[in-house]
Amino acid sequence: MKVIVGGVYQTKFGELWDKNLTDLIFEAGSQALADARIKPKQIDLVVVGNKLGGKMQGQDHLASLTTELLGIEAPGVRVEAACASGGMAVHQAIQAIRAGEAERVLVIGAEKMTDATNGEVGAALMGAASNQERRAGLSFVGLYALMARAYMEKYGAKREDLVRVGVKNHEHASLNPKAQFQFKVSLEQAKNSQMVAEPLGLFDCSPITDGAAAVVLLKQNGVRVKRQVEILASQMATDSLGLTERDSLVEIRATKWAAKRAYREAGIETSEVDLAEVHDCFSIAEILAVEDLGFSKKGDGFKELKKGRFGLKGELPVNLSGGLKACGHPVGATGVKQIVEIVTQLRGEAGDRQAKKGRVGLAHNVGGTGGTATVHILRKI
Amino acid sequence: MKVIVGGVYQTKFGELWDKNLTDLIFEAGSQALADARIKPKQIDLVVVGNKLGGKMQGQDHLASLTTELLGIEAPGVRVEAACASGGMAVHQAIQAIRAGEAERVLVIGAEKMTDATNGEVGAALMGAASNQERRAGLSFVGLYALMARAYMEKYGAKREDLVRVGVKNHEHASLNPKAQFQFKVSLEQAKNSQMVAEPLGLFDCSPITDGAAAVVLLKQNGVRVKRQVEILASQMATDSLGLTERDSLVEIRATKWAAKRAYREAGIETSEVDLAEVHDCFSIAEILAVEDLGFSKKGDGFKELKKGRFGLKGELPVNLSGGLKACGHPVGATGVKQIVEIVTQLRGEAGDRQAKKGRVGLAHNVGGTGGTATVHILRKI
Numbered sequence: 001m002k003v004i005v006g007g008v009y010q011t012k013f014g015e016l017w018d019k020n021l022t023d024l025i026f027e028a029g030s031q032a033l034a035d036a037r038i039k040p041k042q043i044d045l046v047v048v049g050n051k052l053g054g055k056m057q058g059q060d061h062l063a064s065l066t067t068e069l070l071g072i073e074a075p076g077v078r079v080e081a082a083c084a085s086g087g088m089a090v091h092q093a094i095q096a097i098r099a100g101e102a103e104r105v106l107v108i109g110a111e112k113m114t115d116a117t118n119g120e121v122g123a124a125l126m127g128a129a130s131n132q133e134r135r136a137g138l139s140f141v142g143l144y145a146l147m148a149r150a151y152m153e154k155y156g157a158k159r160e161d162l163v164r165v166g167v168k169n170h171e172h173a174s175l176n177p178k179a180q181f182q183f184k185v186s187l188e189q190a191k192n193s194q195m196v197a198e199p200l201g202l203f204d205c206s207p208i209t210d211g212a213a214a215v216v217l218l219k220q221n222g223v224r225v226k227r228q229v230e231i232l233a234s235q236m237a238t239d240s241l242g243l244t245e246r247d248s249l250v251e252i253r254a255t256k257w258a259a260k261r262a263y264r265e266a267g268i269e270t271s272e273v274d275l276a277e278v279h280d281c282f283s284i285a286e287i288l289a290v291e292d293l294g295f296s297k298k299g300d301g302f303k304e305l306k307k308g309r310f311g312l313k314g315e316l317p318v319n320l321s322g323g324l325k326a327c328g329h330p331v332g333a334t335g336v337k338q339i340v341e342i343v344t345q346l347r348g349e350a351g352d353r354q355a356k357k358g359r360v361g362l363a364h365n366v367g368g369t370g371g372t373a374t375v376h377i378l379r380k381i
Numbered sequence: 382m383k384v385i386v387g388g389v390y391q392t393k394f395g396e397l398w399d400k401n402l403t404d405l406i407f408e409a410g411s412q413a414l415a416d417a418r419i420k421p422k423q424i425d426l427v428v429v430g431n432k433l434g435g436k437m438q439g440q441d442h443l444a445s446l447t448t449e450l451l452g453i454e455a456p457g458v459r460v461e462a463a464c465a466s467g468g469m470a471v472h473q474a475i476q477a478i479r480a481g482e483a484e485r486v487l488v489i490g491a492e493k494m495t496d497a498t499n500g501e502v503g504a505a506l507m508g509a510a511s512n513q514e515r516r517a518g519l520s521f522v523g524l525y526a527l528m529a530r531a532y533m534e535k536y537g538a539k540r541e542d543l544v545r546v547g548v549k550n551h552e553h554a555s556l557n558p559k560a561q562f563q564f565k566v567s568l569e570q571a572k573n574s575q576m577v578a579e580p581l582g583l584f585d586c587s588p589i590t591d592g593a594a595a596v597v598l599l600k601q602n603g604v605r606v607k608r609q610v611e612i613l614a615s616q617m618a619t620d621s622l623g624l625t626e627r628d629s630l631v632e633i634r635a636t637k638w639a640a641k642r643a644y645r646e647a648g649i650e651t652s653e654v655d656l657a658e659v660h661d662c663f664s665i666a667e668i669l670a671v672e673d674l675g676f677s678k679k680g681d682g683f684k685e686l687k688k689g690r691f692g693l694k695g696e697l698p699v700n701l702s703g704g705l706k707a708c709g710h711p712v713g714a715t716g717v718k719q720i721v722e723i724v725t726q727l728r729g730e731a732g733d734r735q736a737k738k739g740r741v742g743l744a745h746n747v748g749g750t751g752g753t754a755t756v757h758i759l760r761k762i
Binding site: 088 | 455459469473510511619622752
């Protein structure tokens with residue numbers, strides 16, 4: 001049985017002072033329904049991905065809020081898997097269709113992060129890490145800085161090899177009207193930017209963002225729909241919460257496990273992937289991702305990035321949306337936004353940032369430092 | 382394809398000052414696995430139900446924490462649906478088995494609530510209600526008090542008709558070693574107890590509780606297991622988040638919708654249910670539940686309660702565990718604990734509180750004031 005994408009929508013990402021969490025959910029949900037030409041009452045399940053609503057807005061129970069808001073008469077659930085909450089929401093929706101529980105599912109990922117101080121957000125985000133890591137006073141950028149250090153030492157990557165991720169993703173974001181940062185940065189600017197946690201500087205780090213994204217998933221009913229995209233694979237994997245329990249700091253095992261199962265489920269080779277949205281919460285994360293997803297050999301990711309392989313005009317464009325780095329990272333929305341971007345690309349509707357070829361796309365979402373990973377593979381029908 | 386319950390476990394519920402959220406998850410998870418005689422590595426999915434971890438313990442990403450803690454090498458997800466998070470976690474697990482994604486799933490519901498002041502917990506719980514309700518300064522007991530008032534006015538119930546719920550559930554809890562309050566209260570005591578929100582007094586309200594419960598769900602593999610219980614139905618429904626959008630204050634529509642679908646799925650009549658665990662967060666909630674689940678006609682619930690129909694020796698025992706009122710209400714754990722109690726009863730292992738007959742049991746979990754409801758029906762094989 002096939003699951004297809006009926007409609008997609010992404011709100012503008014950024015510091016949206018005039019919008020609250022409810023506004024974002026409403027805009028994304030209603031517009032995705034409009035894109036799918038489906039009425040709220042036709043939806044038979046809602047899945048919401050969100051991490052911080054309970055803490056930041058004092059608002060849990062978001063599935064019920066969403067159905068009330070959109071006039072949907074169907075059950076709903078909220079799922080949370082740290083920064084992979086969005087990817088996990090998509091996964092749960094696909095699972096519900098496969099279980100025969102639903103045929104038309106609305107998935108919404110949303111996060112409102114700018115209503116708190118950066119310190120509060122930083123502390124809240126550490127909810128995705130382990131108790132030991134919190135007690136040790138580590139921050140998220142600090143955890144990824146440890147991974148970056150280990151990688152640089154093992155494979156001889158330099159700081160400029162890392163910042164190239166940000167330079168590339170800003171270039172893509174400059175072409176994306178929905179992106180938080182619609183501007184380019186030069187390698188020099190990025191390299192000389194303020195240090196956040198050695199060796200990760202300002203342009204190695206994704207920002208704090210408000211935003212929402214939504215996807216309508218449908219059980220294939222045999223009717224050929226224009227611009228149709230199907231889900232080839234939906235997989236998730238879980239690893240230890242803390243870095244202390246990992247064998248290696250230079251790979252994210254959950255990504256490898258989820259990817260392996262996803263390629264098997266899709267029945268495709270890694271080489272058949274035409275474009276990907278990967279989880280670049282920090283520059284090192286994108287380099288690990290392209291390796292752990294099998295696009296590059298371990299230790300080669302930064303070299304192939306330098307050669308331009310992952311740019312808009314490269315062989316395998318990565319993060320054409322601008323990624324988490326430059327499109328923005330509203331945590332619960334990110335995994336859903338990745339699906340929106342892949343679908344937009346496969347439909348050929350990505351405007352100035354349209355990939356040359358686009359038949360198969362992959363979306364990769366990570367929670368914490370790799371405690372959770374989801375991998376989705378989509379194909380244009 | 383059948384889904385069966387392989388193992389169950391409930392921690393002691395109460396003010397557990399010497400245990401943190403991690404301890405509770407570990408105890409419930411490892412003991413449920415032991416009961417099922419299944420090794421951690423045989424589990425292929427983990428689902429965690431929790432509402433307040435992000436806010437109370439600064440800990441989200443609980444599925445990853447759980448797999449690390451128990452040595453499970455399988456993916457996991459956390460689901461949240463306010464006080465129905467536990468029932469929703471069970472539902473998601475069953476769905477995953479039906480979708481073919483998993484065959485041996487560990488479901489854990491856990492909540493650690495006593496590390497904050499009552500005021501903080503009260504505010505956090507309002508995350509399950511609507512923005513308007515929060516802004517109006519309403520508390521959860523206040524919202525249910527509105528429903529109680531409406532019910533009393535419409536059906537002529539008196540305050541003593543409500544407190545009988547607490548009296549009955551305390552009597553059951555007095556026989557349950559896992560209950561938070563192992564003591565009886567008289568009707569006089571209950572009636573004269575301190576008012577919390579008119580007309581709901583102390584013995585109309587469930588307490589703040591620490592605790593966890595776990596269930597191992599298995600795809601039926603044809604092997605007949607001793608003490609086997611099967612899932613006949615697993616349904617959920619969603620209604621508006623706030624009371625303001627409801628047509629009636631004297632019913633919980635989400636319960637009616639979920640129950641109707643559950644009876645249909647199970648292929649049974651309401652009259653075939655031998656015992657039930659229902660969501661008695663406040664006394665009025667149990668009265669609405671027995672009516673909305675179809676056990677009593679609308680407006681008759683409190684009368685049949687008075688006649689003893691829902692007591693241990695009644696025709697249809699309700700909340701033999703002591704319910705949320707007296708067994709305790711660790712919010713994310715409650716829906717899972719209800720399944721544990723039903724299974725314990727159907728296996729005939731409930732000791733002093735064992736129901737006389739027990740072939741079919743029903744578990745009913747509510748989020749907020751009815752924004753979400755889950756209904757599970759189980760049968761002894």
